[in-house]
Amino acid sequence: MYVAVKGGEAAISNAHRLLADRRRGDRSLPAIGIEQIVAQLGLAVDRVMAEASLYDRALAALAVRQARGDMIEAIFILRAYRTTLPRFGYSKPVETGVMLVERRVSATYKDLPGGQLLGPTFDYTHRLLDPSLLGDEPVDTALERDEPGEPVMRVSDILAGEGLVEDDGNLPEGHVAGDLTREPLEFPMARDLRLQALARGDEGFLLALGYSTQRGYARTHPFVGEVRIGEVEVELDMPELGFSVSLGRIQVTECQMVNQFKGSAKNPPQFTRGYGLVFGQSERKAMAMSLVDRALRAEEFGEDIVAPAQDEEFVISHSDNVQATGFVEHLKLPHYVDFQAELDLVRRMRREYEERADAVMRDAAE
Amino acid sequence: MTPDVPTSAGLATYNFAYLDEQTKRMIRRAILKAIAIPGYQVPFASREMPMPYGWGTGGVQVTAAILGPKDVLKVIDQGADDTTNAVSIRAFFQKVANVAVTTKTREATIIQTRHRIPEEKLTAGQTLVYQVPIPEPLRFLEPRETETRKMHALEEYGLMHVKLYEDIAKNGHIATTYAYPVKVEGRYVMDPSPTPKFDNPKMHRSEALQLFGAGREKRIYAVPPYTEVVSLDFEDHPFEIQTFDKPCALCGAENVYLDEVVLDDKGGRMFVCSDTDHCEERCANGHRGHLAYNKEAAE
Ligand SMILES: [Zn+2]
Numbered sequence: 001m002y003v004a005v006k007g008g009e010a011a012i013s014n015a016h017r018l019l020a021d022r023r024r025g026d027r028s029l030p031a032i033g034i035e036q037i038v039a040q041l042g043l044a045v046d047r048v049m050a051e052a053s054l055y056d057r058a059l060a061a062l063a064v065r066q067a068r069g070d071m072i073e074a075i076f077i078l079r080a081y082r083t084t085l086p087r088f089g090y091s092k093p094v095e096t097g098v099m100l101v102e103r104r105v106s107a108t109y110k111d112l113p114g115g116q117l118l119g120p121t122f123d124y125t126h127r128l129l130d131p132s133l134l135g136d137e138p139v140d141t142a143l144e145r146d147e148p149g150e151p152v153m154r155v156s157d158i159l160a161g162e163g164l165v166e167d168d169g170n171l172p173e174g175h176v177a178g179d180l181t182r183e184p185l186e187f188p189m190a191r192d193l194r195l196q197a198l199a200r201g202d203e204g205f206l207l208a209l210g211y212s213t214q215r216g217y218a219r220t221h222p223f224v225g226e227v228r229i230g231e232v233e234v235e236l237d238m239p240e241l242g243f244s245v246s247l248g249r250i251q252v253t254e255c256q257m258v259n260q261f262k263g264s265a266k267n268p269p270q271f272t273r274g275y276g277l278v279f280g281q282s283e284r285k286a287m288a289m290s291l292v293d294r295a296l297r298a299e300e301f302g303e304d305i306v307a308p309a310q311d312e313e314f315v316i317s318h319s320d321n322v323q324a325t326g327f328v329e330h331l332k333l334p335h336y337v338d339f340q341a342e343l344d345l346v347r348r349m350r351r352e353y354e355e356r357a358d359a360v361m362r363d364a365a366e
Numbered sequence: 367m368t369p370d371v372p373t374s375a376g377l378a379t380y381n382f383a384y385l386d387e388q389t390k391r392m393i394r395r396a397i398l399k400a401i402a403i404p405g406y407q408v409p410f411a412s413r414e415m416p417m418p419y420g421w422g423t424g425g426v427q428v429t430a431a432i433l434g435p436k437d438v439l440k441v442i443d444q445g446a447d448d449t450t451n452a453v454s455i456r457a458f459f460q461k462v463a464n465v466a467v468t469t470k471t472r473e474a475t476i477i478q479t480r481h482r483i484p485e486e487k488l489t490a491g492q493t494l495v496y497q498v499p500i501p502e503p504l505r506f507l508e509p510r511e512t513e514t515r516k517m518h519a520l521e522e523y524g525l526m527h528v529k530l531y532e533d534i535a536k537n538g539h540i541a542t543t544y545a546y547p548v549k550v551e552g553r554y555v556m557d558p559s560p561t562p563k564f565d566n567p568k569m570h571r572s573e574a575l576q577l578f579g580a581g582r583e584k585r586i587y588a589v590p591p592y593t594e595v596v597s598l599d600f601e602d603h604p605f606e607i608q609t610f611d612k613p614c615a616l617c618g619a620e621n622v623y624l625d626e627v628v629l630d631d632k633g634g635r636m637f638v639c640s641d642t643d644h645c646e647e648r649c650a651n652g653h654r655g656h657l658a659y660n661k662e663a664a665e
Contacts, residue, residue, distance in 0.1 A: 008448045008449060008450045008452075008453040009448075009453050009457070011450065012450055012453060012454060012457075076418070079414045080414050080415060080416040082414070083413045083414040083415075084380060084384075084386065086386070181411075181413075181414070182411050183411050184409035184410055184411050184412070184584040185409075185584065186409065187511055187512050188512070313510055313511060313512060317511075322414065322418075322419065323419045323582050325418065325419075326418030326419030326420040326421060326423075326582060327419055327420035327499070327582055328420075329418060329420070330418065330419075330420030330421050330499070333421065333443070333451055333480075334443060334444045334449055334450075334451075335444075335481070335560075336444055336625055336626075337444045337445060337481045337482055337544070337561075337562055337623070337625070337640055338481060338543070338544040338545075338560050338562065340562070340623075340624070340625060340626055340640075341543035341544045341562040341563070341564070341608060342543055342544075343626065344543065344608055345541060345543045349537060349541075352537075352538065
């Protein structure tokens, strides 16, 4: 006698109970607090905010904890929350030129107005496991300047002074910035939407694509004009009031990649730019984004499209890790109805194959 | 800097059927357009749902947009009400819409499905919502959306016929067993979602409204009631559905789609209805297959 498998409901509920148990782990250890995650795993929190497109450190930290440290799962949880929030409108463009910089480096100039500011970087650390971090040894407080620095001139503005770099360009008259979380994607995309997609795109995917351009798959001759990390003000225009109000400050990482360009029939020889802007502190993501952004502008500059990083439909369709993980992981859902159909077909084709083989044998024997 | 940690009461609460009314309106507009152009894939601003892409987010959004408090919802996956993802989606709607649910095909006003069409004939007033992974029937012939949209616009379906013809040339028959392409109302070639081709004839001139939601790919399409749905074929190689040698081992049903169940490690197999509601109802009405649990004999 056969009884069909039942009890999906109980199985799911027990599985989730086990998940909660494993998430909490050893009860003799204190539970990790949201404040601790924000303070001590800040870059994980930043990545979740960036790829979830929601600037809220506490909620991102909650998602990290809920996801047991699985970044894509945390991004997914935070996005599913974000999607339920109402949209009030568009902020004014963030002015990164007046950023309160904590880090700012340029690879194109030895020294420049505002100087090179290393900030809290892993660069030049020796990657040796640090036994002092096994415990809770006191840590020296950082040395900080007494007064906030002046706004630091953008490298792109320095180059623009000589007309050597393309300018920011203008959006067409009346162009309203798109919102890919509210409108279906269509190809080809305008650059505003493309940059949005890249800003929430998977760090690893963009890193690999950016890297591929450096290895010759659509080489763009990049220089880091500038990477800056710091706080910027977000302002919202209030038509009722006739002025804009500040919504607060957010930390962002901006990368201006400067690329050699020989010029074309339409454009004089000048440096072009790839752009990266990411929530929080994420230099790797911002740099990778700017490499991919530049590669995706191939058509604009009349360059041959020969490599994956230049292929807008390929890059943008596959950069979203929440979409990608869902579809890859859906393969573990039951597919036995389709598999049954395939089994039936393979059995039939094998039967036909054997019959043909038998017929050949018979012919040969005759 | 210490963050403002929200209290559990401070987190967002959700609207009836999860989606906000603006989003529902947007999805309903897409559905109406889809109904007006049968088989045409309407782009829509698919939302991030609290379940993963590829796990039914398109179907869930369509259901959420059309669900009312008086609806009775049935959710199946592989034809069964008790597969884990069907259980999860049903529980989701019970939680966010407090809607009545059923496993009975006849009682449901909305049936959300993955990979099957119920065996029982659907009737006027019912809506079947399909979860669709890849809505584009031409996708595996041409990966670019920009190209496939053009092909649909120009009704350029030669590539699909060539593919089916190559199957015949190579194997003697068409080697597509599920997601078998159909032509809707003589115009658009449509992916019926990964249902076995066994189910294709049920779509033809169905009394029920059929809606298709692809969340990750952001497309909605529809087959309105009484619409022509024809599986692609050739005159000398007409479309045919799968047949099974034996009836259902539990209820004895013939001409239904069967799942193969492996009984032991010695090659033992049995075939049972994939549509669990259909099977249970037949058993309740006294139909018996050769492996059915025999109550009297057990007593
Ligand atoms: Zn049965």
